Amino acid sequence: MKKFYQDLLASHNLHKPLAVNKEESFESESLKKEKILQQVPILGEWEQVGRGNFVKDSSLIHLKSPARFETYPADWPQDGDYTSFGMIGAKRTFVNENWETFNQLKLVVTSHCKNIINPSITVSFTNDGKIKVPDKYDREGHHVINLENKQTREYRLDISNLSRDAISKLEITFNANGSYMDLPADWDIVVEKIFLETNQENSNVKGWQILKNNLSYSHIGYPKESTKTVIAHSELIGEKFLLIDEKNSEVIYKGHFQKFDKTVGTYAVADFSDYKIKGQYFLQVGDLKTKIFKIDDYENLLKTSLWKSLNFVFCERCGCPVSGIHGTCHQDVFSEFNDRKIIFNGGWHDAGDLSQQLVQSAEVTLGIFELAAKVKKVTQSYMPDF
Secondary structure, eight states: OHHHHHHHHHTTTTTSOOOOOGGGSHHHHHHHHOOEEEEEEOOSOOEEEESSEEEOOTTEEEEEEESOOSSOOTTSOSSOTTOOSOEEEEEEEEEEEOOTTOOEEEEEEEEOOBSOSSOEEEEEEEEESSSEESOTTOOSSEEEEEOOTTOEEEEEEEOTTSOOSSEEEEEEEEEOOOOGGGOOOEEEEEEEEEEEEEETTOOOOSSSOOOTTOEEOOTTOEETTSOOEEEEOGGGTTOEEEEEETTTOOEEEEEEOEEEEETTEEEEEEEOTTOOOOEEEEEEETTEEOOOEEEEOHHHHHHHHHHHHHHHHHHTBOSSOBTTTBSSOOTTOEEEETTEEEEOOOSBOOTTSOOOOHHHHHHHHHHHHHHHHHHGGGGGGGSOOO
């Protein structure tokens, strides 16, 4: 908590984006815990998809392209509304291979892009088995990976919930979306070391079932007068849990996991709702424990969440520079009336940082005003408290 508020003060209360702690991300923690039982490289001939340049190499995929072309692809909308300048990529075909013994795809990606603010690639799967992927609405089977430019990084995709009994195609693509300020911009992506793997510590991406050796708890903490529960896999039903004070490692509450059996599944639930003393705690069952969480007044628990939400709103600003994210943008969005041209950038982007329309700005503005009304009487308490 103290580190967060130090970062908040360093940002001059969100006059620049908060620092991102990538070591505590879901992806980083998952990579640390993984236990690979088998690994098979994806080899064979890759073919070019769409525009750009495909540099053939037996050990990697090298894709290069300008960010802007003089024309739109012939079979795409020609007015530039919700379309890019085309797709660039590579595909590998298979003869309905069964990948059900594997639960993740791992690949290493290097981005050498010039003036591409948020480089990303899309990995797409086609399955022609019992369940088609994608379906007739083109859902499922696509995953976007946000890259770190000028860096080489290892990424993994959990495919344990993807139908994969007859895989016929794997594609790696990106779109030429132009560039901010129409600066000269180029894509340069290298993908290598592509493996199918079986990871003993796979995650669950669909449904509500908690994986073994995991505890699901409220990361922002629990209001002292509210319900307080931790959810676990059903195998922990009847097991003893301990609520431990982080300050002195003292056990301050004991109980047993109870059975929770509903239409969404069967779980083990630890309930400590009747404990209402403020402090910092963690819950433990055997060798399994949560991270530290708070029991506090509701307003205090919301502090960091509100600041983080406002940080996201700040980072989505349009029409002005956002340090480390983009410069002045969308100056090519304009209206013409009576021989006048008026740029109408400003406001906020959509969550993909691409679109700038009235609906995004209107909804964000309303949200900020509603938040301001809620915290009006307690503004001071939402400032750093150390």
